[in-house]
Amino acid sequence: MKYLLFIFSILILPTIVFAQSFEFPEGQPIFDYDPVAEALGNQATQSSSIIDSNTGLPNGIEEQVSKKMSPEIPQPGQLVDLSVNIFSTNIDKAVISWYVDGSLKESGQGLKKYSVRAPQSGKTMNIRVTIDKENGGTLTETFTIAPAEVNILYEAKTYTPPLYKGASLFTNESVIRFVAEPNFIDTNGRKIDPKTLVYKWYKNDSIIANASGSGRQVFEYAGGAIQRDMKITVKVSAVRSPLTSENSVFIQEYSPQIVMYEKNPLYGILYEQAVAGSFSLDRTEVEFKAVPYYFSTKSDTDVSLAYNWFMNNQNIGVSRQKNIMTFRNTENAKGTAQVNVEIKNTDKIFQASRAGVKLDFSSSGGTDFNF
Numbered sequence: 001m002k003y004l005l006f007i008f009s010i011l012i013l014p015t016i017v018f019a020q021s022f023e024f025p026e027g028q029p030i031f032d033y034d035p036v037a038e039a040l041g042n043q044a045t046q047s048s049s050i051i052d053s054n055t056g057l058p059n060g061i062e063e064q065v066s067k068k069m070s071p072e073i074p075q076p077g078q079l080v081d082l083s084v085n086i087f088s089t090n091i092d093k094a095v096i097s098w099y100v101d102g103s104l105k106e107s108g109q110g111l112k113k114y115s116v117r118a119p120q121s122g123k124t125m126n127i128r129v130t131i132d133k134e135n136g137g138t139l140t141e142t143f144t145i146a147p148a149e150v151n152i153l154y155e156a157k158t159y160t161p162p163l164y165k166g167a168s169l170f171t172n173e174s175v176i177r178f179v180a181e182p183n184f185i186d187t188n189g190r191k192i193d194p195k196t197l198v199y200k201w202y203k204n205d206s207i208i209a210n211a212s213g214s215g216r217q218v219f220e221y222a223g224g225a226i227q228r229d230m231k232i233t234v235k236v237s238a239v240r241s242p243l244t245s246e247n248s249v250f251i252q253e254y255s256p257q258i259v260m261y262e263k264n265p266l267y268g269i270l271y272e273q274a275v276a277g278s279f280s281l282d283r284t285e286v287e288f289k290a291v292p293y294y295f296s297t298k299s300d301t302d303v304s305l306a307y308n309w310f311m312n313n314q315n316i317g318v319s320r321q322k323n324i325m326t327f328r329n330t331e332n333a334k335g336t337a338q339v340n341v342e343i344k345n346t347d348k349i350f351q352a353s354r355a356g357v358k359l360d361f362s363s364s365g366g367t368d369f370n371f
Contacts (some may be wrong), residue, residue: 063088065131065141073235073246075120076147083113084129084141093134100127118147122185124242146242149183152234152249158256158294159302161271168256168293173225173348176251180217180234184243188191192238202233214239225350227253249359256294258343258355263287263324278336285328288357290341295351304347310340310356327359 028115032286066085074080082098085091098114106114119125127143155177156170170176180199184192194217201219211219221232231247258261260275269289279286290307292300300323307322319325327339340356 018307026354053134063137063139065139067129067141067143069143069145073244074145075245076118076121076149077221078118078147079115080118080145082113082127082129082143084131085112086131086139089133089135090265091131095132097130097132098127099129101125102128116145118145121148121183122187122189123147124187126342144242146244148185148236148238148243148245150234150236150245150247151181151183152230152232152247153179153181154249154251156294157296159297159300160293161291161300163271170223170227170251171254171256171294171296172223172225172350173339174294174296175220175222177247178219178232178234180219180236180247182217182236182245184236184238186238186241186243192241196239198237198239200235202235204231205233223253229253254294256292256343256345256351256353258341258353259291259293260341260355260357261289261291263289275357276355278358278360279360281327281359285326286359287324288339288341289324290343290355291323292343292353295343295345296348297345304345306344306346308342308344309339310342312338313340334361 014284018251051146063086068083070081071078084096086094091112092110095107095109096111098111099103100116105116114127114129116125116127125145125147127145129141129143131139131141133139156168157175157177158168158171160166160168178201180194182192182194182197184194186192195215197217198214199212199216201216203207203221208219219232219234229250229252231248231250235244235246237244244331246292262270262273262275262279275288286295292305295302295305297304307324309318309325310316316325325339325341337359338356339356339359344350344352
């Protein structure tokens with residue numbers, strides 16, 4: 001029994017001595033003390049010392065002003081909408097002032113939007129906006145408007161007959177050529193040489209890298225077998241100058257066409273009156289000429305064009321002049337016949353078209369034709 005008391009004394013006495021020698025914070029019960037909480041509290045105190053109470057940002061980090069200009073690349077005389085915003089403080093309580101070329105134009109609380117008309121080509125407008133925050137401090141942002149002009153001329157490399165007043169249209173597998181015509185005026189009032197400008201070409205908002213660069217004001221695009229409508233954009237900028245401009249054109253894809261004309265023995269090809277629908281054959285014979293439109297050829301007799309003539313859906317071949325066919329009355333009988341012509345581009349298999357006319361002959365049991 002005396003040995004058990006001895007062992008108990010050895011185990012319990014050091015614990016009591018250790019507890020008496022350890023000092024807890026004054027007035028704090030031993031079971032409420034949390035060293036981890038104390039460490040976190042110290043860390044929070046240190047963190048608050050590195051945060052700017054005015055901006056809510058770490059000390060040394062400047063507030064950023066978000067700015068927007070619409071349109072981003074204005075044309076001369078175009079109305080431009082400007083706006084600013086900050087996210088660290090309430091901008092609606094700030095006093096915002098707008099200066100145009102150094103002159104105060106508008107000032108007021110929460111005036112975060114302003115509109116101005118762009119100057120003429122060759123002129124630069126500088127706009128400064130100051131933001132006086134409610135809790136003190138001023139932020140400044142600037143805009144520069146330096147408008148210029150660029151036009152886009154375009155033409156498809158497809159065939160139209162001589163003296164045709166319309167444009168050559170873009171068809172599948174054809175080539176279309178675009179030319180940018182910039183009008184950039186420098187601060188001295190002189191026009192900048194287009195060859196010194198930088199051009200960026202885009203198709204449906206995707207840049208065409210191999211067509212872009214310094215002096216690249218001409219761009220050619222080859223259509224595919226299946227071609228959809230597209231938007232072509234050019235962005236032009238001057239070197240060592242804020243002058244910049246852009247423009248876009250929308251290109252619709254068309255199909256090749258055939259138009260038939262009468263070849264009169266006295267007046268030649270009557271291009272002013274197309275033959276379509278029904279044609280009354282009130283004389284001995286008539287000649288029709290088939291003219292291809294918007295095929296990728298240089299003439300209507302190009303070797304790549306294959307002509308085929310049909311009567312009542314029967315292939316009657318081609319004449320010696322493959323784009324001209326002669327029809328004659330041979331018997332006394334009334335009737336009609338359907339005349340069609342088909343043209344195919346043997347170099348562009350997706351370029352083909354067909355046209356026709358109903359031939360109304362007054363005294364014929366049928367019609368004859370020449371090759």
